[in-house]
Amino acid sequence: MTETIIMSPEDVRRAIMRIAHEIVENNRGCKDLVFVGMQTRGVPLAKRIVDCIAEFEGESPPLGTLDIGLYRDDLPDQGLNIEIKPSDIPTNIAGKRVVLVDDVLYTGRSIRAALDALIDYGRPGRIQLAVLVDRGHRELPIRADYVGKNIPTSRQDEVQVRLLEIDGSDGVLLTTAEGE
Amino acid sequence: MTMSANLPNERERSSGAATLAQEPPTSTLPHPAPGTWHHSHVLDLDDFSQEEIELVLETTGTMKEVLARQIARVPTLRGTTVVTLFYESSTRTRSSFELAGKVLGADVINIAASASSVQKGESLVDTVLTLQAIGADVLVMRHPRSGAPYLASRHTRASIINAGDGWHAHPTQALLDLFTIQSHIGDVRGRKVVIVGDITHSRVARSNLWSLTTMGAQVVVCGPPTLLPVGLEGPQGSEVESEQALPPLEVETNLDRAIKDADVVMTLRLQLERQQSGLIPSIREYCNLYQVTEERLATAKPGALVLHPGPVNEGVEISLGVAHGAQSVIEEQVANGVAVRMALLYLLSRGRS
Amino acid sequence: MNGAKSKLVIRGGRVLDPGQGIDIVGDVLISDGRITAVGAEIKDGGARVIDAKGLIVCPGLIDIHCHLRDPGFEYKETIETGTLAAAHGGFTTVCCMPNTQPPIDSRATVEYIQRTAALTASARVLPIGCVSKGRQGKEIAELGDLADAGVVAFSDDGSPVADGALMRKALEYCRALGLPISDHCEEPSLAEGGVMHEGWVAVRLGLRGQPAAAEESQVARDIALAELTGSPVHIAHVSTRGSVELVRQAKARGLPVTAEVTPHHLTLTHESVMSSTSLPNELAYDTNAKVSPPLRTADDVAACVEGLRDGTIDAIATDHAPHAPVDKLCEFDDAPSGISGFETALGLVLTLVHAGKLELAAVIEKMTAGPVAALRLDRHEGLAGLGSLAAGAPGDVTVFDPNAEWTVEPERFASKGKNTPLAGRVLKGQVVMTISNGRQVFARDEVTV
Numbered sequence: 001m002t003e004t005i006i007m008s009p010e011d012v013r014r015a016i017m018r019i020a021h022e023i024v025e026n027n028r029g030c031k032d033l034v035f036v037g038m039q040t041r042g043v044p045l046a047k048r049i050v051d052c053i054a055e056f057e058g059e060s061p062p063l064g065t066l067d068i069g070l071y072r073d074d075l076p077d078q079g080l081n082i083e084i085k086p087s088d089i090p091t092n093i094a095g096k097r098v099v100l101v102d103d104v105l106y107t108g109r110s111i112r113a114a115l116d117a118l119i120d121y122g123r124p125g126r127i128q129l130a131v132l133v134d135r136g137h138r139e140l141p142i143r144a145d146y147v148g149k150n151i152p153t154s155r156q157d158e159v160q161v162r163l164l165e166i167d168g169s170d171g172v173l174l175t176t177a178e179g180e
Numbered sequence: 181m182t183m184s185a186n187l188p189n190e191r192e193r194s195s196g197a198a199t200l201a202q203e204p205p206t207s208t209l210p211h212p213a214p215g216t217w218h219h220s221h222v223l224d225l226d227d228f229s230q231e232e233i234e235l236v237l238e239t240t241g242t243m244k245e246v247l248a249r250q251i252a253r254v255p256t257l258r259g260t261t262v263v264t265l266f267y268e269s270s271t272r273t274r275s276s277f278e279l280a281g282k283v284l285g286a287d288v289i290n291i292a293a294s295a296s297s298v299q300k301g302e303s304l305v306d307t308v309l310t311l312q313a314i315g316a317d318v319l320v321m322r323h324p325r326s327g328a329p330y331l332a333s334r335h336t337r338a339s340i341i342n343a344g345d346g347w348h349a350h351p352t353q354a355l356l357d358l359f360t361i362q363s364h365i366g367d368v369r370g371r372k373v374v375i376v377g378d379i380t381h382s383r384v385a386r387s388n389l390w391s392l393t394t395m396g397a398q399v400v401v402c403g404p405p406t407l408l409p410v411g412l413e414g415p416q417g418s419e420v421e422s423e424q425a426l427p428p429l430e431v432e433t434n435l436d437r438a439i440k441d442a443d444v445v446m447t448l449r450l451q452l453e454r455q456q457s458g459l460i461p462s463i464r465e466y467c468n469l470y471q472v473t474e475e476r477l478a479t480a481k482p483g484a485l486v487l488h489p490g491p492v493n494e495g496v497e498i499s500l501g502v503a504h505g506a507q508s509v510i511e512e513q514v515a516n517g518v519a520v521r522m523a524l525l526y527l528l529s530r531g532r533s
Numbered sequence: 534m535n536g537a538k539s540k541l542v543i544r545g546g547r548v549l550d551p552g553q554g555i556d557i558v559g560d561v562l563i564s565d566g567r568i569t570a571v572g573a574e575i576k577d578g579g580a581r582v583i584d585a586k587g588l589i590v591c592p593g594l595i596d597i598h599c600h601l602r603d604p605g606f607e608y609k610e611t612i613e614t615g616t617l618a619a620a621h622g623g624f625t626t627v628c629c630m631p632n633t634q635p636p637i638d639s640r641a642t643v644e645y646i647q648r649t650a651a652l653t654a655s656a657r658v659l660p661i662g663c664v665s666k667g668r669q670g671k672e673i674a675e676l677g678d679l680a681d682a683g684v685v686a687f688s689d690d691g692s693p694v695a696d697g698a699l700m701r702k703a704l705e706y707c708r709a710l711g712l713p714i715s716d717h718c719e720e721p722s723l724a725e726g727g728v729m730h731e732g733w734v735a736v737r738l739g740l741r742g743q744p745a746a747a748e749e750s751q752v753a754r755d756i757a758l759a760e761l762t763g764s765p766v767h768i769a770h771v772s773t774r775g776s777v778e779l780v781r782q783a784k785a786r787g788l789p790v791t792a793e794v795t796p797h798h799l800t801l802t803h804e805s806v807m808s809s810t811s812l813p814n815e816l817a818y819d820t821n822a823k824v825s826p827p828l829r830t831a832d833d834v835a836a837c838v839e840g841l842r843d844g845t846i847d848a849i850a851t852d853h854a855p856h857a858p859v860d861k862l863c864e865f866d867d868a869p870s871g872i873s874g875f876e877t878a879l880g881l882v883l884t885l886v887h888a889g890k891l892e893l894a895a896v897i898e899k900m901t902a903g904p905v906a907a908l909r910l911d912r913h914e915g916l917a918g919l920g921s922l923a924a925g926a927p928g929d930v931t932v933f934d935p936n937a938e939w940t941v942e943p944e945r946f947a948s949k950g951k952n953t954p955l956a957g958r959v960l961k962g963q964v965v966m967t968i969s970n971g972r973q974v975f976a977r978d979e980v981t982v
Contacts, residue, residue: 303859303863325866331862346739347740411733412733425733
């Protein structure tokens with residue numbers, strides 16, 4: 001097994017900064033923007049993006065959290081952890097421009113579940129997706145609007161995003177399987 | 181959720197019963213890591229570790245959020261068939277389970293035993309096998325005989341949730357009681373909880389005994405001696421201490437002594453037919469000695485909670501004043517029932533590996 | 534097998550006849566269906582030889598309390614299957630209780646049992662007649678006619694003789710007949726429908742229990758009536774410390790009181806209802822452990838063992854109570870009581886011998902001479918010497934290996950009743966051959982797997 005650091009703490013910081021700018025540019029400002037971070041690491045990521053925007057735009061778009069535990073379709077493969085936290089969407093998202101934030105985009109199933117969940121809260125005007133890492137291998141027709149870094153991987157590889165708020169430090173690690 | 185280490189016999193450790201010199205007996209029951217779930221059924225809380233109870237309570241919090249939405253519906257249990265099989269009628273509990281299933285998107289079928297072929301003498305095992313054949317994934321059972329859900333669980337692949345069996349257990353009630361208590365006073369560790377009433381015939385008391393002692397509360401049961409079962413103190417004399425025995429508790433026949441400085445007062449329903457079977461001389465005498473009145477409640481800790489599993493015989497178990505007073509959380513108990521049952525349905529369907 | 538005229542010598546075993554004080558390595562000769570001789574080396578003279586080296590050879594075991602269910606409940610057991618199971622368990626004589634359908638309260642039923650036994654049974658069947666008509670507990674049955682027809686005792690088992698006045702009248706009437714009454718002691722108003730022992734296990738399981746006092750109060754009553762009438766009272770299946778103590782005191786005063794205990798009341802406690810070997814991690818609510826009187830506490834078990842040791846209890850009786858599997862596959866409250874016990878009795882009792890709590894000779898005595906003395910069975914025609922290897926005694930012999938380990942597998946029982954809480958348990962001690970009236974009725978190596 002080989003572990004490679006794909007993104008250093010500086011890389012992470014710059015990527016978040018760039019994504020924040022891209023979102024504001026793409027949406028022509030902050031009007032109607034609502035950020036929703038996906039549990040678990042999407043939450044601090046979304047907060048950092050919102051904080052970034054607050055710095056250069058002077059506005060803080062509303063920020064919510066989403067736990068897709070009740071919407072997943074991959075039940076038996078979910079692994080051991082079945083905790084679900086409450087979701088918290090502080091505003092009415094009807095007609096708003098929702099930006100979903102997650103750490104890694106992989107098969108796309110989590111995002112599909114998140115779309116179902118969001119629509120249960122109301123009918124957004126637009127939903128966009130921002131991810132720190134896109135590692136490929138989509139199983140559904142889902143794409144990210146904003147990507148920190150594209151990392152080609154094989155299915156046996158492991159991508160780990162670490163964030164200061166949860167893991168104590170920032171970074172993205174790629175662990176490749178042996179004999180690759 | 182607290183990340184506590186897995187210790188054998190968590191319950192004994194937290195109640196202070198084991199001394200440092202003693203090695204706590206290792207339980208044969210599994211103690212899963214936090215966030216994991218090993219139950220195929222929810223029959224009673226005697227085999228739930230502290231971590232598992234905390235997982236249920238956390239999940240209940242999430243379910244409350246779902247219930248608070250404008251459209252309270254999620255697709256989690258789509259395609260799952262939940263059957264409520266009630267051999268005792270109960271509008272409250274059954275509709276609570278029905279709602280829980282429907283909010284989670286499950287198909288819910290209600291079977292009232294009197295309306296079904298059970299009247300014709302179909303045995304419990306036959307009924308359970310039939311329900312399995314028609315696709316029941318979860319069976320919510322209420323039965324007048326203690327042990328019935330255990331028998332059922334051995335003859336079906338479905339998950340069984342015990343909605344009350346005879347005098348034995350009512351785990352969902354105890355969980356919603358605990359959730360309600362914690363939502364007001366937080367951690368129950370070290371708190372004094374008094375359970376008052378007909379303990380002998382109470383499945384609510386028994387299940388609460390397990391959950392409260394597992395979570396570290398100090399439990400006192402109080403009632404007339406004829407309604408306190410022989411053997412409540414556990415194995416005596418030369419009997420070997422069994423890990424399957426009852427949890428530690430205090431027994432008191434005087435309510436004024438029991439209720440003093442209590443943090444929580446849990447009152448139990450008195451079946452009025454107990455007077456007919458001669459177990460108590462009269463309802464009047466019961467009220468004099470065991471009713472939770474404002475005067476008695478005043479000797480408990482300030483702000484002590486008053487619970488009742490319902491339906492309440494106002495003026496019998498608790499006075500009208502207490503029933504409608506600020507310290508009563510009886511209505512919240514009912515509301516929390518749906519969320520707790522949703523949590524269990526979710527954990528049973530997702531947790532099985 | 535050859536008829537009663539054949540000769541049989543059982544050679545080289547440890548011959549244990551506690552009733553006569555015999556404990557030697559030697560031979561037993563049976564001819565014409567009767568014990569002929571016991572000695573160190575007997576010439577066989579053309580007899581069939583059975584090699585019993587390393588085995589115990591004792592008088593055929595006698596069970597003074599069992600349920601054959603026939604007539605009326607043949608789906609649970611018949612005289613044929615029940616006595617075959619008895620033979621598998623080493624029993625050559627069984628006394629069957631009268632809770633059949635019709636109950637044994639008339640000559641006709643006694644004669645039915647005797648006829649059926651003569652044709653199909655693998656053991657001697659001695660019927661016990663009802664105390665009351667129909668076992669209803671209201672009027673005494675035709676005790677004289679029943680005695681004449683051949684019953685060896687009276688009982689209303691599985692019910693108690695609840696009415697003290699009726700028990701007194703029956704005892705008085707029996708003075709003329711010289712037959713004992715065996716009472717299932719359970720005061721109904723104290724038992725209150727309890728389905729197990731009243732104690733912490735019942736609390737744990739949420740089941741209604743019956744207190745020891747329900748048994749003891751009726752034991753005390755029966756002892757007082759034995760004193761009043763001078764007529765012999767036999768206490769069936771004692772189960773509590775208090776009952777044993779009452780019998781002890783009664784005997785000390787020279788009253789005509791005898792008592793029996795079951796193998797399960799000598800070894801199992803009320804915890805068996807809660808935990809079962811086949812279900813180690815959950816509450817079993819094991820209906821196979823539902824029995825009347827119920828399994829009690831470890832202290833009661835110890836008292837029963839002590840009662841056997843000091844002679845307070847005269848006999849070990851199985852209370853073999855077979856039920857069909859469907860009967861026991863229900864909620865605990867609704868299940869009928871009873872353990873199918875013939876085939877595990879000896880093995881279970883030997884666990885006490887292996888644990889050093891009882892002597893082997895004492896145990897054999899309680900299953901041979903003891904039961905005979907308790908009900909005075911040897912006074913009946915043709916039964917002189919029953920329970921012993923005295924010359925002229927019936928040719929009933931049990932040969933067993935006290936050290937053979939085996940696993941209890943109820944599906945392989947000869948009895949129709951597979952209801953036992955011992956499934957999967959390993960016992961040490963197994964019957965190798967059973968000879969009844971000089972005829973081999975069971976041999977383990979001929980049991981088809």
